[in-house]
Amino acid sequence: MKITGARVIVTSPDRNFTTLRIDTDEGIYGLGDGTLNGRELAVASYLTEHVIPCLVGRDPFAIEDIWQYLYRGAYWRRGPVTMSAIAAVDVALWDIKGKALNTPVYNLLGGASRHGCLVYAHANGSDIPEAIDSIQQHIDLGYLAIRAQAGVPGVSSSYGVPKAGKPYEPAERGLPTESLWSTEKYLRFAPRLFEAVRSAAGEEIHLLHDVHHRLTPIQAARLGKSLEPYDLFWMEDPVPAELQEGFALIRQHTTTPIATGEVFNSFHDAHDLIRNQWIDYLRMTIVHGGGITALKKAADFASVYHVKTGFHGATDLSPITMAAALHFGLAIHNFGIQEHMPHTALTDSVFPHAYTFADGYMHPGDAPGLGVEMDEALAATLPYQRAYLPVARQMDGTLTDW
Ligand code: KDG
Ligand code: MG
Numbered sequence: 001m002k003i004t005g006a007r008v009i010v011t012s013p014d015r016n017f018t019t020l021r022i023d024t025d026e027g028i029y030g031l032g033d034g035t036l037n038g039r040e041l042a043v044a045s046y047l048t049e050h051v052i053p054c055l056v057g058r059d060p061f062a063i064e065d066i067w068q069y070l071y072r073g074a075y076w077r078r079g080p081v082t083m084s085a086i087a088a089v090d091v092a093l094w095d096i097k098g099k100a101l102n103t104p105v106y107n108l109l110g111g112a113s114r115h116g117c118l119v120y121a122h123a124n125g126s127d128i129p130e131a132i133d134s135i136q137q138h139i140d141l142g143y144l145a146i147r148a149q150a151g152v153p154g155v156s157s158s159y160g161v162p163k164a165g166k167p168y169e170p171a172e173r174g175l176p177t178e179s180l181w182s183t184e185k186y187l188r189f190a191p192r193l194f195e196a197v198r199s200a201a202g203e204e205i206h207l208l209h210d211v212h213h214r215l216t217p218i219q220a221a222r223l224g225k226s227l228e229p230y231d232l233f234w235m236e237d238p239v240p241a242e243l244q245e246g247f248a249l250i251r252q253h254t255t256t257p258i259a260t261g262e263v264f265n266s267f268h269d270a271h272d273l274i275r276n277q278w279i280d281y282l283r284m285t286i287v288h289g290g291g292i293t294a295l296k297k298a299a300d301f302a303s304v305y306h307v308k309t310g311f312h313g314a315t316d317l318s319p320i321t322m323a324a325a326l327h328f329g330l331a332i333h334n335f336g337i338q339e340h341m342p343h344t345a346l347t348d349s350v351f352p353h354a355y356t357f358a359d360g361y362m363h364p365g366d367a368p369g370l371g372v373e374m375d376e377a378l379a380a381t382l383p384y385q386r387a388y389l390p391v392a393r394q395m396d397g398t399l400t401d402w
Helices: 040-055 063-073 080-100 128-140 183-201 217-230 246-253 271-275 292-304 319-331 345-350 376-380
Strands: 003-011 017-024 029-033 117-125 145-150 178-181 206-210 234-236 258-260 308-311 335-339 356-358 361-363 391-394
Touching: 003 040, 003 376, 017 040, 017 080, 029 080, 029 319, 040 063, 040 080, 063 080, 063 292, 080 292, 080 319, 117 128, 117 319, 128 145, 128 183, 145 183, 183 206, 183 217, 217 234, 217 246, 246 258, 292 308, 292 319, 308 319, 319 335, 319 361, 345 376
Parallel strands: 117 145, 117 335, 145 206, 178 391, 206 234, 234 258, 308 335
Antiparallel strands: 003 017, 017 029, 117 361, 356 361
16 A cells, blocks of 8 residues: 555634545545644644655555654654644554554554543533532533632633633634733632532542643642642643653652643653653643654553553544544553543534543544544635634733743
C-alpha cells in the first residue's frame, strides 16, 4: 500500500479543529487530529507546507519509521506545533492500519485489558450550591468520577468555570480576553468547596480538581494538605511544570495524588516527574504528545514507576483524539482514567463516531480503525473562526508568573 496524498481540513463546528486526512492507493484513508487550541492554523501550515510533501509514496504501514522520520529528520525536535502535526500523521496511520486489517486500533495495541475506560466529567458552578447541583446531575447521568470547579468569591471570572448556562469552553472567539486572578482568595476557598462537595457527593464518587498551573510549589503543598480530608482522586496541574523538581517539594508535604501534563508535548517533559515518582497520573495526550506511537513509549516507561495515564480530554481535542485515547486506554495496562467533556451536537455531526458512554465508562467501539468518520461537506460550511484562550493577570495587573 502507498500513500497517494493527504490534506488538512480546518473547520469550526462550534469550535476550531485541525484534521488531517491521509489517502492511499487502495482507497483506504485515515484521519488524524492536529488541533492546538488558539494555534490551529500553525499546525495546519506545518502539515501542508512541510509534512505532506514528504508522505506521498510512503508505505502507511511503516508507522514507527514515519514517526522517527518526522521527529528526527526535521532536525528541530519537540514543541507543540511540531508534535501535534506528527500526532495527526501518526493517528491517521493507525486508523489506516486498523481499517486495512479490519480490526479496531485497540487490537493493534495488544487487545482489550478491561471492559471500558473509567471517565470523569466536569461539574462547574458559579458558587458552591451550583457546583453541588452540577455534581448531582452528573451522578444522575451515571458518572463515577467528577471534577469539581466553582467560581472563587471576589474573582470575577475564574478560568475553567463557564458562564451561567453555557457549556465549558475556555477559548473565546475574537482576540484574547483578560481576567484577574487572586491566589490568596483561591487557597482560602478551595477547601471550603471540597468540604461541601464531598459531603454532598458521598464517599464513593471519585472527586478531582484542576488548579490550572496557578500556584507555586509551596502553595500547592498547602492546598494538597488542606484537601486531604476530602480524599481527592487527584489534584491537577498544581504548578507549571517547566521546573520539574518543583513537584518534589509538593510531594514532601501531601499525599493528595497529583496529575499533570496536558500541556506537555514530549516524553522528555515528564521524564524526571515519572522516574522520581513525583506524580501519579500523566495527562499528556495523544494529539499534543506526538501520537499513539509516542504515548505508548511514555506509558510503558511510566508503568515501571507506578504512574498511570489520565489523558486530557477537553472539547478542544477532537472526537478523533477521543477515539484514539479510548483505544489506547482500553489496551494498555497502566490506564488510570480518561477525561470526558462531551462535544456539542454539531461537532459530533461533523465527526460521527463509534465510541459510547454507559455507567461511568466509555468504550471505543469495534469498528475497524478508530471508528470516527468526517462529514466533509458539513465541515466545509463551518469555516475557521479566530479564537484564543484567555490571559490572566494578578489583581495589581501583573501578568501571572505561571
Ligand atoms: O485548551 C485548554 C483546555 O483544554 C484546558 O483548559 C482544559 O484544563 C483543562 C482540562 O483539564 O480539561
Ligand atoms: Mg486541566
